[in-house]
Amino acid sequence: MDFSIPPRVEPIVRRVRAFVDEALIPLEPRFLNGSFRSLLPVLAELRAQVKAAGLWAPHLPQAYGGLGLSLTEFAHVSEELGRSPLGHYVFNCQAPDVGNMELLMHYGTEAQKRTYLEPLARGEIRSCFAMTEPEYPGSNPVLMGTTAVKDGDDYVLNGHKWFATGADGAHFAIVMAVTNPEAEDRHRRASQIIVPCDTPGFTLVRNISIMGEPGSDHASHGEIRLENCRVPQENRLGAEGEGFRLAQIRLGPGRIHHCMRWIGICERAFDLMCTRAASRKMSSSAWLADQQAVQHWIAESRAAIDGARLLVLHAAWKMEQEGAYAARVEISTIKFVVANVLQQVLDRAIQVHGALGMTDDTPLAYWYRHERAGRIYDGPDEVHKWVVARHVLGKYRDAGAA
Amino acid sequence: MDFSIPPRVEPIVRRVRAFVDEALIPLEPRFLNGSFRSLLPVLAELRAQVKAAGLWAPHLPQAYGGLGLSLTEFAHVSEELGRSPLGHYVFNCQAPDVGNMELLMHYGTEAQKRTYLEPLARGEIRSCFAMTEPEYPGSNPVLMGTTAVKDGDDYVLNGHKWFATGADGAHFAIVMAVTNPEAEDRHRRASQIIVPCDTPGFTLVRNISIMGEPGSDHASHGEIRLENCRVPQENRLGAEGEGFRLAQIRLGPGRIHHCMRWIGICERAFDLMCTRAASRKMSSSAWLADQQAVQHWIAESRAAIDGARLLVLHAAWKMEQEGAYAARVEISTIKFVVANVLQQVLDRAIQVHGALGMTDDTPLAYWYRHERAGRIYDGPDEVHKWVVARHVLGKYRDAGAA
């Protein structure tokens, strides 16, 4: 039993933290009050600095220009990046690209790697992932309306997707579509297919207005129509009917990545809350920090964040030791635990800021509205609680109890 | 003891409800995805319809063109209006104008009434209320930096205000300013002064970006600078040094008004939640409504809203029977209770909607982000809990216990 931070990661964490503090946090007011697209030039510059500093793509193997960190090592870095809404993007480990890179790395053909993975890894292009459909519950992945029908050497795709993060400006999409509707196993009916976004029939209908803003470029979530959209069959990722399996493989570490990032948001919100409490006077002699209610929020938040971080590190550690399948219950656990801790910490931080907390003068309001989705995407709380309970109860039912 | 709705209000409630359903709810998509300002022409038309229907300004005496409802009677109407974010505006009982009308009605001179109240009552102009300052905690009203110094027959105002709702496009502001800095009683140092918004030195610095949107016109919250802003002393509302007393008088019913409106939002969110639960299929045979978690949210929300409504009606009834001062503890109670019920009901309604709940395709996300302020403005939860506890404990301390 050893809770210490791995020594080789410590200096990386320190440098990443400094970069976030010095280069990203000062940029936040522009991010919070302008469009992401208008920031692209300055973000490109920052990305170049990150590369030059040897901190690029910490999650990627060195062969792809990354730092080659393990999952638990990356956890510490990801937390630092999460402290700013710009962190992961500037270090090129933002969702959904990070998941798409993993898929391509493990299941892509050499040609797919060359065409899609390499420029992604270099940060030259972006991608999106088109799975969720407005007509079907995301919590039941066997319900899916999008189809890909073989025609000659091609697939012809038709369907309706939404919540494709970063579709606006993406170079290509990985699209989940039913390729084998007749398969007996309902989990083997769909495949993942790479669709370049300029393919005729691929339409970004809109950037969905979410919590008051449609956003732009990477900071957006697209609604997509696929109408007789034709791509070569060689664009299929992995084997036919493997779509769900790949999605599961993608989602396991993906959820850990979200949780790591959320811990970083928690820490930043906690820091803002404490700074405000210790600097805001309520009267000539009393500070906000003197209020017991504020002290309790701080103590409860500190405890909740620390407990959440340990659960995340433990899940990542178990996944490293025994694989994603063995760690699936731990992953479901952190998914709902951390998403809820995050929401509560943000809520308290806003309350401590009073009216200021409602404004876009701090990043709290941004996270408050956008990270509400953390309890919904990649499986809502209710699905993950069911995963945990089913696993636990399974042992009792097997034992002949029921 | 009689819990029935007053018979003379019932038909009004029914008609208001129909108007909201038929005329306002269909307009919401434009409100949620466009600017308030762009809606002004259609809103003006709707206001004319409301007048023509004899439903205008339900809270105002008939002498001012209103329906002359009592507070408890208005509660039922306000709840119906609250079901849409456009309701109160279209019926001309929106904050902060409703509070400003009350102040002018009870404390305005005849000239002030003619110049400011009458066009407000007719809906020809709008107004704002400038009290909160970024540099001082709103929870401690004796801390205030804005001053109004007498100079000849005028006041010269200097100061910095923010969260002046609807300042953008307002005809005048009622400004709290220190007029008597030397007064021994710290609660008698400020006065309320009417400042036309085109007065030189009165600057709307910005519509504050709140939860992602600066908003416009009535749907905005302004930051204001007052620099040597000169108005005649006859623009003072009430006596010198009465600013806090008037603010208190304004806030009492003002808080009840917010609570009534929040009940309406709760009901709409509840309705959306149930509609979604009963219409969304999770599989070929199961509806969202079949999930026990959803059923529990519905039952708990139903109970919480019903309890909150009774508390609001009781507070309004007590205020009618015994006055605002006698009802101040009841008012503080509902302020924090209803604001929290509202936040929880909205949160559950969003969760039931899944990804859709995050979008601006329903009004839930709008309320989720903007009504978070309900736990902050007009006194944060913590202040109101203190008011209740101080009152309760006072009786025990007086009893010699402490």
Place this chain on the structure above:
Amino acid sequence: MDFSIPPRVEPIVRRVRAFVDEALIPLEPRFLNGSFRSLLPVLAELRAQVKAAGLWAPHLPQAYGGLGLSLTEFAHVSEELGRSPLGHYVFNCQAPDVGNMELLMHYGTEAQKRTYLEPLARGEIRSCFAMTEPEYPGSNPVLMGTTAVKDGDDYVLNGHKWFATGADGAHFAIVMAVTNPEAEDRHRRASQIIVPCDTPGFTLVRNISIMGEPGSDHASHGEIRLENCRVPQENRLGAEGEGFRLAQIRLGPGRIHHCMRWIGICERAFDLMCTRAASRKMSSSAWLADQQAVQHWIAESRAAIDGARLLVLHAAWKMEQEGAYAARVEISTIKFVVANVLQQVLDRAIQVHGALGMTDDTPLAYWYRHERAGRIYDGPDEVHKWVVARHVLGKYRDAGAA
């Protein structure tokens, strides 16, 4: 809309309150540290005083020696009685006798009334109600193992019951037993049968040890075996197969009665909490009442109790206006709301008392352990939430939504 206490009840409430304060609360230390049975002589004396004072059996019609209060009127009295664990017993309106009296009054034959109701109403005997069975979930009343088979003019009962409150020392039990196992409607298979406790074959197996104490006499919950227990068929209450209907009829007002009593416990706990907070010094200059956490508990408890009381009064009012069936959703609502408010208020009151709160030197610990059952008996929270949700969602499903 009128929230005032009915004038004819006010003086009764005042007198009851004084009696509880002067005669019952001083007796609590003996109740909390001794056995109920040892108190029987002094309780008999107090009951005589209550009769002499003209306050006996406030819920019963005057024809049966009671005060003839309506349900909403009784609510105010019941709250006062609930302030002491001895209140309802001393005024002869304790569960389960109060429910048995109602059943006998409305469904008893003249002979049954003479034999069982009249001495109950006079407080000369006690009774119990034997429905729940250890082998079957109380939440599903159609599952029942106890049978009553006709044999000549008799019923012969066999079965196993528990949680028969006050079985120890009771004169008779009303027993739910399956009389018509072949009935198609599963809700029409059982009947209620009066079984004198000295009938051969009726055995009180034990007073169940509950939260550390088996208790005695009225303050106990019995486990009962019925083995070839023979009673005349004329002991059946109501028609054959009507058992569930009668149980429902009994439970409706029964739940309101519990809620009224719980409000009284809440008020007493609240009073103890405030008294302690205002009298306990934390240092030479600071009282427990100065702690913001304590103030928040007090404010939140005050709000929760007031909201709960209004919901209870409203449910009682609706039941009076429209009958128990029309008010069933309101009754389910208060059942889970008030039980939870009670638990939370008791928990906070204990925390404010510190170590003292754990002791039997106050009644808090007694209620903390015994009223935990309030979320279980007469339908657990989960059943009542389901009742509310089913009713609400029914309207949406019927509307064609699902």
Place this chain on the structure above:
Amino acid sequence: MDFSIPPRVEPIVRRVRAFVDEALIPLEPRFLNGSFRSLLPVLAELRAQVKAAGLWAPHLPQAYGGLGLSLTEFAHVSEELGRSPLGHYVFNCQAPDVGNMELLMHYGTEAQKRTYLEPLARGEIRSCFAMTEPEYPGSNPVLMGTTAVKDGDDYVLNGHKWFATGADGAHFAIVMAVTNPEAEDRHRRASQIIVPCDTPGFTLVRNISIMGEPGSDHASHGEIRLENCRVPQENRLGAEGEGFRLAQIRLGPGRIHHCMRWIGICERAFDLMCTRAASRKMSSSAWLADQQAVQHWIAESRAAIDGARLLVLHAAWKMEQEGAYAARVEISTIKFVVANVLQQVLDRAIQVHGALGMTDDTPLAYWYRHERAGRIYDGPDEVHKWVVARHVLGKYRDAGAA
């Protein structure tokens, strides 16, 4: 970073678990329905078996007959012991003796060790710790009424203590008393003094009735009067005025010990909850485990217990690495976190058991009532939250923020 259980502990844990399952859990019905005192003979036998098995006193150095486990190693064992209310006693690591042993080991004179520590370590005698006083808040340890005045070679003690766990049957008490009332530093006024329980003037007034039971022997909490109680000065533990420092030293690991034990209770309650859910039928085809509410309680409990355990292990690890002072914030964190997780898990387990959960047929009700004290003793939640917040905010205040 390594989350695995230390290999040398694994076999010990396995054997302890088996012993608890086979020897202690079957004894619980007698413990829950009888007196602790009546169990002493059988417990003595079990203690002999534990010694014979080489599992005695796992926390003690081998020199004192123990297993010599480190704190993190003991954590795993303590959790197993915590699964039964009898575990720690039978393995001779029960509070308050475990803390007294630690004090004597580190601060006792050779004579004190021989006279008091050695028989304690062998389990031949028991001891108690008398610090808390009814007249003063335990949360403010500088308020203390008990005095020890020097008289010749003796101390003469006078005072009033309560909540001295296991005073009934204890051989000696360690008493906190003011020895240096004139010391400027209020934390250096008291000393700890060993007082044999048969010393004239030492009176066990009563076993306090707690949550319905006064208990007996080790399972009791005593109220004590010291009246001119005379002991030699050599009975002082540590230096004069060191009482608070020793109490702090005692309490640090003491709190970790409680938390470890609570995790064990959580696991047992969780196991009972799952067993019940998987074995209780709600209808002919549905189990309690099929209810989503139950599944959510199970998932949330699993997550909360796992997070709590990691926090406890981390605090113990930090204490091992850097000492108790460095880990004091972590210790305060787990104190309030685990006590609350425990209360919630017990509450849910009871709800899943329905009426059975209220009875003493399972240990749930015992823990529900007695472990409520976990949020009070050794510092109430509020004190520990304050410790955490003060530490966190200190860094912000020092930074010049306030």
